[in-house]
Amino acid sequence: MKKTLSYLKPYAGGLALGMATKIAGSAAELVLPFILSHIIDDLIPLKNSGRIYVMGGVMLLFALIALGGNVLANRLSAKVAGGMTHDIRYDLFRKTCYLKCRQVDEVTVPSLISRLTSDTYYVNQMVARTMRMGVRAPILLFGGLVFCFLLNVKLALVLLAVVPVVAVPLYFITRKSVPMYMSVQKSGDKMVRSVQEDITGIRVIKALSKTEYENKKFEGVAGDLASAEFDAQRIMSLTNPLTSLILNLGLVGVIVTGAFLSSEPGDITGFLTYFTIVLNAMLGISKIFVIISRGAASSERIERVLALDEREPVCELPEGDEGYAVQFKDVSFSYNGKENNISGLSFALKRGQSLGLIGATGSGKSTVINLLMRFYDVTGGAVYVGGKDVRSVPASELRRRFGVVFQNDFLMADSVRANIDYGRGLSEAAAERAAQCAQAAEFIAGLSGGMDHDLAQKAGDLSGGQKQRLLVARALAGEPEFIVLDDSSSALDYATDSKMRRAIARNYAAATKVIVAQRVSSVKNCDLIIVLDDGRVSGMGTHDELMANCEEYRAIASTQMGVTA
Ligand SMILES: Nc1ncnc2c1ncn2[C@@H]1O[C@H](COP(=O)(O)OP(=O)(O)O)[C@@H](O)[C@H]1O
Ligand SMILES: [Mg+2]
Structure with missing residues (x-):
């Protein structure tokens, strides 16, 4: 992965700016529920419409910062990831052109093709998503928790108790899904091979009337890929409903505890929002974990080719008989x-x-x-x-x-x-x-x-x-x-x-x-x-x-x- 990450160097400026704006945007987003709860609990009872307008204006300002920050960050992430992927593809293609025949025999052509296409895409996704979700999710998670404690410590403890209930199953599900996504990548390789053979040999296939046979063969490879994808998706698809369930149970817990402690309605409103933010952030972290694992596996495959020594060594050797061409x-x-x-x-x-x-x-x-x-x-x-x-x-x-x-x-x-x-x-x-x-x-x-x-x-x-x-x-x-x-x-x-x-x-x-x-x-x-x-x-x-x-x-x-x- 080191070599792959070194391709980020020329884009360090965009990377830093993108992450900074993402941090600013996410932080601004976090402040919104806090202000809202302040308005509900402290300003509305005073019936001070002037201050309510001012705070409403502040909310609008933060909302705009959040919007601007996120849009700019997303653009920068696309630019950085796109530029870096382009450079990797260029180097990989160059390397592929210079590889020794024996090395091409070893890596195989279909595998070189999928390294140039899907693996570079996964690396692109890894960088782009990390710059977005990867920066945003931890900030929302920890920032959300901090704001909860600022709002109401007792209610925050309810949230804190729910976090591991979500985190532990999420961790195990994600860990199980990573190798599944790897096998999706392998099946992808096989499919490229099959497509390549079929397209190259299309005339032979037609001439021998083997179209049906090849279709069946392709069906097999495509089916393997689909079922590998299905397995991975199936287990990952557990995470959303599972988190929702826990989220809703937690929300009930907050409301019940809130009512029991006769907390203020603004606190509870703020809490409900932070609760959702925190759990969604955890979901985001689990997704980014999968994306990074997949990107790391792909970058490994790319680096293995980039590391091949394509130079044909030249050494001093005795000359042959003079006079022969x-x-x-x-x-x-x-x-x-x-x-x-x-x-x-x-x-x-x-x-x-x-x-x-x-x-x-x-x-x-x-x-x-x-x-x-x-x-x-x-x-x-x-x-x-x-x-x-x-x-x-x-x-x-x-x-x-x-x-x-x-x-x-x-x-x-x-x-x-x-x-x-x-x-x-x-x-x-x-x-x-x-x-x-x-x-x-x-x-x-x-x-x-x-x-x-x-x-x-x-x-x-x-x-x-x-x-x-x-x-x-x-x-x-x-x-x-x-x-x-x-x-x-x-x-x-x-x-x-x-x-x-x-x-x-x-x-x-x-x-x-x-x-x-x-x-x-x-x-x-x-x-x-x-x-x-x-x-x-x-x-x-x-x-x-x-x-x-x-x-x-x-x-x-x-x-x-x-x-x-
Ligand atoms: N890249 C390769 N890897 C492994 N075996 C090969 C490769 N290219 C050719 N061969 C094998 O070497 C033998 C000689 O092949 P080749 O020189 O292409 O034969 P010809 O040109 O006389 O038809 C064949 O048995 C063939 O299968
Ligand atoms: Mg020949």
Whole structure:
């Protein structure tokens, strides 16, 4: 919570002013019944209308102070809490963007989303409500008691006797409800996960006619959330009627005692008001307790992410063999630390050479790219880029040298030009050339507005093949030293795929290329082809060599091209 509260620092002025005005407003409110009881008991019997008017005016003044103080305080609390939440969200979002892949795997994306959305909201509520109810309730509670004693000590003792009768059950109810609200937060996480999966996979769900199935699944998660909320609310809902009951019993007690002690009517009127104020204040304290507990749990979740060290350590490591642009030396890697996803992989590429990676889904092709670009660190061996171990160069410097299309990469809802440029400020000519090579120029010209055409979200208005060509254009546009294409031509027809490959080879001859493909035709002309099977190399060489020596490669080739060796 410390780190979260430190976000209040820039708003210290507003925080202090807000609390001060809240204190003033609440205090002014407290004085009102006291004055009223004074008017009833001391002024009305005198029939001194002048003084009654004066005191009425004083009451009005205090009422205005109460109103002004409370309105200003509520505004300030909204401002302070809003500003602070904005800052936390900003930092959290930044942190989330820089997290290492492994850290994202651990925290999970849905949990990051709910931390950014609902948890920051709970922190906002914690600050805003504490600045309002949190300041007001204790003042009303203790101030109310003090005024009661000032009015009439004997009646005040009746009130004092009732306080624990309310406080004890309220305490136990609140304590029981806190973990219940925590479980509401957990169920919320699950719901975000389910919604996220469903929305992302909406087409698959439709295609497989699984809408009903998903609805049922969602019903389950939403039901869990609803019942967790219901449990928490049910127990908290006891507090209001319970306090009302005790309040009414207490009021009867005051009136009976008042009558018995033949107290003055003004005292009793004042008392009835203070009684209500004090018990409501206790209710407010119990609510604020829940809100703070919930906010604390949320701030914990936020701080856990903020505390993650996203820096990728850079250390001095021996250099690889000179003269190679990319080199894997006996690399092994595991995502979960149990079974290897890559085992004993070694290969080397000279500058301008191309590597083709082929193999079944899950064989580790994308993982090779993850290791090459240091999205994950190897568990054994070493990866060298330009002769340097990837762990010995700052990650941003390393990645800047790459032009990459990831598997299932995405385009933004922005213009075609912005998608190709991606904030790099590239020249018009570079973008045009990249689009040309990626075989995208023609269809871009056909779009309304051409390069300025605004894409729909996730480029929903482009075909799969058009998306892929645009992604390739984005990768090429920066004139990168290394071009990495992970399954980026799967939606293209053979002719377009082959045109694109030839254009890349011709126009980006100096770039070292790594091409992941499902089709033999896409990697056939590569200088080196690696056939992966469950993270292991089952064949390595040129197309001709593999056709001659690698059973698996031959099998893939024959099913795809009708070629027999
Ligand atoms: N982030 C991840 N966490 C855990 N396992 C992963 C992760 N990414 C991939 N894997 C696993 O690693 C293996 C290789 O995956 P991948 O390299 O994506 O295969 P390919 O690209 O050849 O289809 C698969 O078994 C896959 O389930
Ligand atoms: Mg893959």
